[in-house]
Structure formats: structure tokens, C-alpha cells
Amino acid sequence: MIYDIRHVTTYSYETQVSFARCALRLEPMIGDGQELISHSIEIRPKPAERTSRRDFFGTLTESVLIETAHRNLRIDSRSRVSLTRQPPARDAGSPRWEDVRDIAFEATSLGPRSPVGYIFASALAPVLRPVTEYAAASFPPGEAILSGAADLMRRIRNDFRYDPKATVISTPLRDVFEKRQGVCQDFAHVMLAGLRGLGLPAAYVSGYLRTMPPPGQPRLQGADATHAWVSVWCGNDLGWIGFDPTNDLMVANDHIILAIGRDFADVSPVDGVIVGASKQKLSVAVDVLPVE
CATH class of the missing domain: 3.10.620.30 (C8orf32 fold)
Incomplete structure (x- = not known):
């Protein structure tokens, strides 16, 4: 089974944010019957700096620095994955x-x-x-x-x-x-x-x-x-x-x-710190579409 996945995270701030640093864990993993075919992330406003690393668990964690003043932050992640899992039956033989x-x-x-x-x-x-x-x-x-x-x-x-x-x-x-x-x-x-x-x-x-x-x-x-x-x-x-x-x-x-x-x-998909806003509104939209 092949899926196209779109995961859009939007932060709307009550007042202008002057600085933001975010950690993104939005790239699907490889293994356990799962293959990553493609992955991209678009961020608005455009970050001043983007770096990535693998954490201890093997998750790709991207660090994003935004220095442009903004009232809205939009993170648009798109991936295509292939799945070939065969889980065991609940009553299948297994150790004590x-x-x-x-x-x-x-x-x-x-x-x-x-x-x-x-x-x-x-x-x-x-x-x-x-x-x-x-x-x-x-x-x-x-x-x-x-x-x-x-x-x-x-x-x-x-x-x-x-x-x-x-x-x-x-x-x-x-x-x-x-x-x-x-x-x-x-x-x-x-x-x-x-x-x-x-x-x-x-x-x-x-x-x-x-x-x-x-x-x-x-x-x-x-x-x-x-x-x-x-x-x-x-x-x-x-x-x-x-x-x-x-x-x-x-x-x-x-x-x-x-x-x-x-x-x-x-494993939080998106977290981080901001400077300049007392209240924020978060919206998340996810689409998982099978590829015919």
C-alpha cells in the first residue's frame, strides 16, 4: 500500500512574534515494513536557518530558526510512503x-x-x-x-x-x-x-x-x-x-x-519556543490518501 500524506500545522498568534525556534519530527521513519519514497517540508515565514540530525531513536529531527516577525507560522509537510506489514494474529504462537x-x-x-x-x-x-x-x-x-x-x-x-x-x-x-x-x-x-x-x-x-x-x-x-x-x-x-x-x-x-x-x-511532531506572543491558536490538518 502506498500513501500520500499531507500534514499542515498552523500557529496563529495574538500579537507579533519576533523569534521562533522549532523542532520538527515530521519525516516518516524507515523500517518495520515501511519505506519512505519522498518527503518535503515548506515553512512560512522562511527560516533563517535549518539543520537536521538523527536522535537516539533514529528519528530525523529538524531544528528551524525563524527571525522574521510574523503573526502566523505554517508548516506544510508532504510525504509518500509504502507499507508492507504482516502483523501476527492475536492468538498466534508466542513466548510466555x-x-x-x-x-x-x-x-x-x-x-x-x-x-x-x-x-x-x-x-x-x-x-x-x-x-x-x-x-x-x-x-x-x-x-x-x-x-x-x-x-x-x-x-x-x-x-x-x-x-x-x-x-x-x-x-x-x-x-x-x-x-x-x-x-x-x-x-x-x-x-x-x-x-x-x-x-x-x-x-x-x-x-x-x-x-x-x-x-x-x-x-x-x-x-x-x-x-x-x-x-x-x-x-x-x-x-x-x-x-x-x-x-x-x-x-x-x-x-x-x-x-x-x-x-x-x-516524539512530538512540532515543538519549540517563541518570543513575543502571550496567546496562540493551533490548527492541524492531516490527509492520508492511498495512491491508486
Whole structure:
């Protein structure tokens, strides 16, 4: 499957901004059944300086310096990717979760794909006893890692209500868990914290999800969205497998990876600092179009 992706981020400021420095993580990753065919970013006003580097996790991070005074900042990212994923069935054979946990703790590599870097708590996905106990219900002794992770994903989808007004990025995980509501990044953080509380390696994934209009209705421009899900290390043979707790889906060819990290703080598509405005309005429009 080949997709054309357009991701437009627009900031409108109450007063003029004299300086801005942004970090952009908008180039889709290569690997995990995903190939990057092309990518470009247009920025208005034009930056005075643009530099890029690969972070520890392999994400291309572009640093942008804007010195032109402005009231609006527009970042227009366009990509084409090819996907050829074959996720395993939920009930496919896989190691016991206790064996995966033990092997992960014995890992000697400290590279970005090593499971050991994703076992421990992170700032936005702390290990909390109630969340660990919630996850443990999906992992009785001897349970296979795939079926246990799929069951936890299903339970989060059923037990938590999607509500974009319920949380903001700074809402603590404890509050999300107690209220049982939030958005995709909250559900991903809950699943991460639960798995890590059991000693299982899990990574946060940001990207895009292709959405389909109801039968007989036209597709709306900007109707697709940035999305978040979880990648679980399932042993040396299976490696990293994607689970989408917001939709109770095994990650296949409708999920496009932008970045991978420990939690949202590692993978935010756009962040930075500005000088000169007290209030701002953010709008994001995403289109994910299959190439015929």
C-alpha cells in the first residue's frame, strides 16, 4: 500500500512574534515494513536557518530558526510512503510473557532497538501500582505475550472513553487512569505504564492513521489525524509488534510511523519556543490518501 500524506500545522498568534525556534519530527521513519519514497517540508515565514540530525531513536529531527516577525507560522509537510506489514494474529504462537521479561532484562545491547531501553518508567508514563495491577489481569502466569498484550489493548478500548476535551498533554497519567477517559496518547501511556510495571518492554509510537468515511459519504479533507499507539517487544523471534489501544487494532498497513520513543515527550511532531506572543491558536490538518 502506498500513501500520500499531507500534514499542515498552523500557529496563529495574538500579537507579533519576533523569534521562533522549532523542532520538527515530521519525516516518516524507515523500517518495520515501511519505506519512505519522498518527503518535503515548506515553512512560512522562511527560516533563517535549518539543520537536521538523527536522535537516539533514529528519528530525523529538524531544528528551524525563524527571525522574521510574523503573526502566523505554517508548516506544510508532504510525504509518500509504502507499507508492507504482516502483523501476527492475536492468538498466534508466542513466548510466555515471563520469558520475554527475563530476556529483556538480560539484554546486553543499549541500541535504540534494544528492549532494555523501554522497560523502565518515563516522565509521561510512570509506573503506578493501580495501572500495573490493571495490566496484570491480562497476564496470568504462563500467558503468551501476544495474547496478553492484545487482551490489555482490548480492555483499554472497552474501559476508557475517547474524549478530546477530557485531557491535555500535561494531564498526569494517574488522573487519566482514574477518570478512564482521554485521547490516543493517553491510552498509549496507560498501556505503556501497565506493561512496564510488569517488566515488559514497550515503546510509544507517533504517526498517522488512515480513516475511512461512512459508506456513501465523501471523504473530508483534513479528516485523518495524527495518532499514537504502542509497540511491544515480543521476544527475539517476533521482535517489535504494534498495538493500537484506541481502536483495538493490531498495527498493519493503515498505520504510518513518524517517530518512536519512550513517551510523547520524545516524539512530538512540532515543538519549540517563541518570543513575543502571550496567546496562540493551533490548527492541524492531516490527509492520508492511498495512491491508486
